[in-house]
Amino acid sequence: MTWLVYPGVRSALATRPVFCTSFRMRLSESTRTLSCLCLVLAWLFGPDTAPGAALKTQNVFLIISDGLRWQEIFNGAEESLFSKKYGGVTDTNALGRAYWRPTPEARRSALLPFIWTEIAQNGQLFGNQAKGSVVTVTNGKKFSYPGYNEILTGSGDPRVDSNDKRPNPNLSVFEWLNRSARLKSRVAVFGTWDVFPYIFNIERSHLPIWPGWEPQFAHWEISPPTYLTELRSETPPMWEDLTWDSFLFHAVRDYVKRERPRLLFIGFGETDEWAHAGRYDEYLHAAHRVDDFVRQLWQLTQSLRQYRGKTTFILTADHGRGDGLTAWKDHGEKVAGAQGDWIAIIGPDTAALGERGQTQSVTESQLAATIAALLGEDYCRAVPRSGAPITEVIGKPAQSSRSTPNRTQ
Numbered sequence: 121m122t123w124l125v126y127p128g129v130r131s132a133l134a135t136r137p138v139f140c141t142s143f144r145m146r147l148s149e150s151t152r153t154l155s156c157l158c159l160v161l162a163w164l165f166g167p168d169t170a171p172g173a174a175l176k177t178q179n180v181f182l183i184i185s186d187g188l189r190w191q192e193i194f195n196g197a198e199e200s201l202f203s204k205k206y207g208g209v210t211d212t213n214a215l216g217r218a219y220w221r222p223t224p225e226a227r228r229s230a231l232l233p234f235i236w237t238e239i240a241q242n243g244q245l246f247g248n249q250a251k252g253s254v255v256t257v258t259n260g261k262k263f264s265y266p267g268y269n270e271i272l273t274g275s276g277d278p279r280v281d282s283n284d285k286r287p288n289p290n291l292s293v294f295e296w297l298n299r300s301a302r303l304k305s306r307v308a309v310f311g312t313w314d315v316f317p318y319i320f321n322i323e324r325s326h327l328p329i330w331p332g333w334e335p336q337f338a339h340w341e342i343s344p345p346t347y348l349t350e351l352r353s354e355t356p357p358m359w360e361d362l363t364w365d366s367f368l369f370h371a372v373r374d375y376v377k378r379e380r381p382r383l384l385f386i387g388f389g390e391t392d393e394w395a396h397a398g399r400y401d402e403y404l405h406a407a408h409r410v411d412d413f414v415r416q417l418w419q420l421t422q423s424l425r426q427y428r429g430k431t432t433f434i435l436t437a438d439h440g441r442g443d444g445l446t447a448w449k450d451h452g453e454k455v456a457g458a459q460g461d462w463i464a465i466i467g468p469d470t471a472a473l474g475e476r477g478q479t480q481s482v483t484e485s486q487l488a489a490t491i492a493a494l495l496g497e498d499y500c501r502a503v504p505r506s507g508a509p510i511t512e513v514i515g516k517p518a519q520s521s522r523s524t525p526n527r528t529q
């Protein structure tokens with residue numbers, strides 16, 4: 121059962137998630153929902169607390185690169201996969217020149233230069249298991265629809281156990297926030313995969329989306345620039361259920377300039393497709409392109425008054441993948457380690473702690489409430505089974521120090 125309380129009043133979240141988080145961490149998994157519900161009831165019907173400091177974030181972009189591993193995020197390219205046999209790579213010299221460097225720090229900077237300059241210097245990165253920072257999906261399925269459902273609705277759901285095109289029974293934080301007076305009609309979805317209209321339950325949520333893929337979603341389909349519509353129809357698809365990341369990026373950039381959304385989902389898909397195809401070279405190139413798309417979007421937002429200094433970007437993946445010479449291609453319930461994930465975040469309310477180490481574990485189920493909290497709303501109150509916000513990324517100290525003990529990069 122989902123108990124809904126729709127957002128309406130901008131609430132000061134700075135204090136409340138701390139209670140929810142710290143209390144819940146002392147409880148077993150089986151009692152988490154109950155504990156959260158109790159806190160919710162206490163908050164709803166008990167005395168309110170004094171408002172906390174107002175946050176600066178007024179816009180949030182959630183950007184997902186499907187199945188992009190934490191291993192590449194933190195270590196860069198993996199040399200053992202520079203081979204025809206294990207990585208489908210024919211020109212290993214060219215791939216080496218592009219992405220091989222002697223240290224993990226240099227490799228990851230070559231692969232993901234925006235993440236390892238702008239975000240590492242001014243934001244936070246979670247998920248480097250070698251440094252004691254673990255991010256996981258909790259749904260147990262370790263594939264796409266359950267992963268997106270967990271991220272967007274705050275918890276895994278046993279009913280979501282396939283990638284079949286079934287309307288999501290759960291309420292996403294995007295749909296919920298789109299019902300608030302402040303954000304109504306300022307929320308949009310862009311995703312390369314043809315299951316996104318179902319994951320966001322477009323027929324119920326009425327969220328604008330691109331591409332719409334099927335006629336029943338046409339009413340809510342965002343119109344991209346004419347050149348993009350023509351280019352898409354004239355370019356042979358590589359996959360029947362996925363369009364190119366580059367097409368999506370151009371549609372997003374146009375929409376941001378034209379419509380100025382305040383909450384935006386951007387789902388890139390090529391990283392997962394190339395990994396399943398066993399093409400490590402193309403997988404790396406796709407990750408490199410996503411990094412550059414994010415750079416361009418960040419620079420665009422910083423050039424526009426509505427967004428500059430008021431926008432938070434959250435980057436993550438919907439699941440991890442296996443490890444080693446062959447398991448890197450796969451993910452799913454039986455693939456060891458595929459629950460491992462990563463989160464990168466940058467924005468005006470996130471302290472510049474860089475690459476995090478020795479942190480408490482973080483789950484993808486916390487992202488829905490984190491997004492809402494950054495926008496001043498309490499998703500946990502509306503959906504008690506949701507993971508609590510990641511409080512460490514919300515609220516900058518007056519003088520944020522980059523020499524904090526947690527900083528490892």
Ligand SMILES: [Zn+2]
Pocket residue numbers: 186187263264265267392438439
């Ligand atoms: Zn996926």
